Amino acid sequence: MSMSSILNALEKDSDRHLDDLVQWLRIASVSSDSSRKSDVARAADWLMDKFRGAGLAVELVPTQGHPMVIAETAPVPGAPVVVVYGHYDVQPVEPLDQWISDPFDPTVRNGNLYARGATDDKGQVLTHVQSVCDWIANGEPLPIQVKFLIEGEEEVGSENLERMLPDLADRMACDCVVISDSGQYSDGQPAITYGLRGIATYELRIDGPSQDLHSGSFGGAVMNPAIAICHVLSSMVDKTGRIQIPGYYDDVVDLVASEREAWQNLPQDEAAFADSIGVKELFGETGYTADERRWARPTFDVNGITAGHQGEGVKTIIPATASAKFSFRLVPNQDPTKITAALEKHLADHMPPGVRYQLSPDHGAPGMLADTNSRYMAAANTAIEMAFGKKPVLIREGGSIPIVTRFQEVLGCDCLLLGWGLSDDNAHSPNEKFRIADYHRGIRASALLWDQLGKLQPSESK
Amino acid sequence: MSMSSILNALEKDSDRHLDDLVQWLRIASVSSDSSRKSDVARAADWLMDKFRGAGLAVELVPTQGHPMVIAETAPVPGAPVVVVYGHYDVQPVEPLDQWISDPFDPTVRNGNLYARGATDDKGQVLTHVQSVCDWIANGEPLPIQVKFLIEGEEEVGSENLERMLPDLADRMACDCVVISDSGQYSDGQPAITYGLRGIATYELRIDGPSQDLHSGSFGGAVMNPAIAICHVLSSMVDKTGRIQIPGYYDDVVDLVASEREAWQNLPQDEAAFADSIGVKELFGETGYTADERRWARPTFDVNGITAGHQGEGVKTIIPATASAKFSFRLVPNQDPTKITAALEKHLADHMPPGVRYQLSPDHGAPGMLADTNSRYMAAANTAIEMAFGKKPVLIREGGSIPIVTRFQEVLGCDCLLLGWGLSDDNAHSPNEKFRIADYHRGIRASALLWDQLGKLQPSESK
Incomplete structure (x- = not known):
């Protein structure tokens, strides 16, 4: 089966992909709200059903808090093993009166799907779930093994996962963790994030x-x-x-010249950026651009x-x-x-x-820096360029995802932070959204990534 | 009638004096609480009745907020005219759960009367009301004229009184305003306050x-x-x-040497003071004692x-x-x-x-400084020494009573700040109290003050 037939199948299924996301978003899985405990459980069940339907080996792993969903495709000897990490829990919705539509009644406006969790992280997680499930449904085995580790406590600090990760290390052994819980650099400019603070x-x-x-x-x-x-x-x-x-x-390692040069070429507009957050002027350490200060200082x-x-x-x-x-x-x-x-x-x-x-x-x-010269990075670069029609830029992100560093430490693997969201997606704020076109592009990029990773020579896969 | 017969009469009436205060304190005249408006009015009525019973000319003066009570004894040609200023409104009682007894059910414990308003200011106002009413009830005219101006908005800023004072200036014309809304220097050491910040x-x-x-x-x-x-x-x-x-x-006028010397002789114990407010060490501008910093810096x-x-x-x-x-x-x-x-x-x-x-x-x-060499100050000094058995010390107070400066400006009079309270009376806090013995001493000091002021030569009274 050619990659183009997979892509055609994904295209044909796009309405169902959206419908799946709408269904999942209807479940109010607010992990910090103890009165939503059964909703959080339902969101995990929904995902379990989805994996089961596609024939993956699946397990609900209990924790002291909300459970994790682990699902695996069949092993592919000699091919890379990828862990997709994400979360099915969502932020609280307050202040509710600032939402234009009900946060748990997903609503399409201007090509965006509005709902709590649309971009953070159900929508982004589902891009990888759809690409894997559709691939398998098409009658072909995946060229690599994908293991999903989707937790229900990211929005409350991932403490249980952090503590349990060493015990899960054998099971989650992999070459690379893929996480889609971040964003593109700007509208129309996809990115790969290689550093976190x-x-x-x-x-x-x-x-x-x-x-x-x-x-x-x-x-x-x-x-x-x-x-x-x-x-x-x-x-x-x-x-x-x-x-x-x-x-x-x-202990601060300063930015290297090549990074600073690469970032200089990004379409930065500090005045527009200041305007978008409501300040007259930006502020910060002298000698650095705003992106440098936000990402790497x-x-x-x-x-x-x-x-x-x-x-x-x-x-x-x-x-x-x-x-x-x-x-x-x-x-x-x-x-x-x-x-x-x-x-x-x-x-x-x-x-x-x-x-x-x-x-x-x-x-x-601690912060995190991924190897920008790894073969996994190169595979992601190709996949994203094919799916989004534009070469991704390499950026860092100023936020912190503590679990990423833990993955590196405990699993000894590479990390690929591939964000399909936009900076105005209102994660953690009222009127959270995900652009429907980006959801579909994310699904395609995910499928293309499996394909690219499958082309790596066996001897090179570790 | 001799002064000693007045003092005997006051002594004989002491139970009734306390009973009067208990009655007045039962009225929850919280001026900042709009649901207490009728209670505030009742507290004014109670005072009106008290004055009427003693035969004073009395008027309830409406304001845009709570009314003022004005009462006057008969003019005494050639003798000084004194205005007694005070307030019948009280602070809110929150946090209520920290009160040992109901703030509006006055309760005696260890020689103290506990209730909201006990010291601030119903108890202190009533010392002057009792001395005047008892004096008149004894069948003798007062040797001076006393005018009472008792407002119901001190705890909410006295804005109406400040604005209306110029219109009341003729009526309130006087030689001296007497205010008892402060404290003694320490337990057993009475004071006259001659300065405010x-x-x-x-x-x-x-x-x-x-x-x-x-x-x-x-x-x-x-x-x-x-x-x-x-x-x-x-x-x-x-x-x-x-x-x-x-x-x-x-524009800061520094302390004068005589003041600093006088204050050095006060029974200051900075370590005990620090301890009483729960800090290990006091703090402030170098070169000044704690009292200097609190009162005059x-x-x-x-x-x-x-x-x-x-x-x-x-x-x-x-x-x-x-x-x-x-x-x-x-x-x-x-x-x-x-x-x-x-x-x-x-x-x-x-x-x-x-x-x-x-x-x-x-x-x-602005702050206020009274003339410590005035004859009114000397009269108060004698009266307090006789009533409390100890010469009062001359102190300043770090707090601000804006209406005092207005009295000086508008009425052109002297001010006598004669406080009968103690620093641990919990004004504005839970478990406000007034020592019953200080209440009775205050009544005696007030009567003695009228006597002393009445002895001033007519030619000297202005």
Whole structure:
């Protein structure tokens, strides 16, 4: 069977592909909402049925939380083994009143399918499910073995998968993990993401007096925890965005010239980018473009602060307590543990007198860099170019997908981050969508990827 | 009739005095709670009845909010005229679950009467009401004229009284305003307060991107409003508590040597003070004692900050907005209007790029200094020494009572701030109380004050 007959079959089935996605999106699998537990289970069941219908070996793997779905095609001796990782759980939908249509009643508008999970990640996961199931339904074996590992807890931190991964290592042994949970570079410009930033998140709580004090009777006599937190947070970063914690940049591997050159050729429009997010000017470390700063430079962001009176009107108090949540995005080679140690020392050195404080690290994960010269990358490049009609660009992504680093560590495999979404798909926001044409292109690119990987010489596959 | 017979009469009536206060405190006159409007009116009526019963000329003066009660004793030609100012409204009671007994079911424990309004200000107002009413009931005219101006909106800012005061100026013409809405210096050490700090309050809102952004995808490209507010707030004050706004100290009149000497002799125990408010060490401008800093040095306090994610768990965003409420306590001679202008310039000079901001001044009032050498002060000194058995100390208070400055401006009179409360009376907090013995001492001191003022030579009374 030729690849073109597969592609024709996919084309012929496109209405059913969309109908499948609509069905899956109707299931409100919000993993963080305990009242949705049965919906999360139904979403896993739906996927199990889909795999079973295509004849894959399938198993529902229980966890302490929501289960994982594992499905496998037949082994192909000598050919590469690919794990497709994704998730069937979705983000909460609040604020519900900002949705134009019901988040769980998938609706087509202007060539987009609107629903919670459309792009993140049911729609993107399903591109690989469809390509595999259709291939097999066409009566031919896949040229490679594909193992699916689709979890139900990505939106709540993947903790169970991270912990269970070593036990699953033999079963998930592979040459390459394929993940479609990201985006194209821009509308019409597909991309392969070869780098991710790491992350380290913290909560800092500063305590002063045992209760809120009257700022008239006590102002001038005690350190104000809200001022203390401003001092100490502002000591961590200067006004150009350069982090001031000693040692913070020690392990940073700077961008290489070839990367910077390649990114210079991307269709960047910083003014349009600023406009799209509602700011008059971009901001950040001098000497780097916005893409360089977002993708490959470490950053510090305060995610939230709370202290004292926040309601209407005036309440002239010295708050008893102030607290802040903040995060660093790390670049590959920075170690979250070392960052925490440097931060602890910085806080001890810079905390104003008269207050007590507690730093609570939440989670940390290193960044990731994939080998852009691997044969898997080359195969993905060809597949995407054929499916999207345009050569993909190689980019990094500023976000963090901690499980990717775990896959590299535990499975010792390559990673291919192949995103079919767009930056305005509103993942995690109201009116999430997935462009229907990108869904179909993703299915084609997926099938073409299996074909390309199947052409690798056996001796080269490991 | 001798003063000792008046004091005997007061002693004989002490049970009724307490009973009166209990009755008044049962009325939940929370001025900020619109559902309590009829209770606020009942509290005014209760006071009207009390005055009427003693034969005073009395009037309920309506305002756009809650009414004022004005009552007058007969004029005494050639003798001083005193206005007693106070308020019959009370603070809200929340958090209710922290009250040991119902805030509106006055309860005696360990010699204290617990109820909302016990010390602030019904209990303290009633000391003057009782002394005047009992004096008259004893069959003798007061040696001076006393005019009561008791409002129902002190806890919501006294805006109506401030606006109406010029129209009331003729009626309230007096030599001296007496206010008992503060405290003794410490347990067993009565005080006369001769200075108050002024105040200037603001809200600063900083806007960045049009919505919260993912700190992975966007971190490094935009100014984070929560970081911007930390930078700009920390630029306003250094780590010693010294305010960094150019011009801020220009009009500050420093403490005079005699004041500093007098305060050095107060029974100050900074370690015990720190302990009482739950901090290990006090903090503030170098070169000043804690009392000097609290009473007579200008300060900056952040009253509240809000930005981004404040709930449980991690949400790695760049918040769209951050805002803070903050206040300055000013010393006499500092002008809130000039402070606002200096602040505006400072913000313009120090605001990080990439954000928009809005400064909203709320209210401002200058500080107050009374003449410590006045004959009214001397009369109060004698009266308090006789009633409390100890000479009062002369102190300032760090809080602000804007209406006091208005009285000085509009009525051109002296002010006597005679507080009978204690610092642990929990005004504005759960379990507000008033020591019953201090209530009775306050009544005696009030009667003795009328006596002392009546002894002033007619020619000297203005």
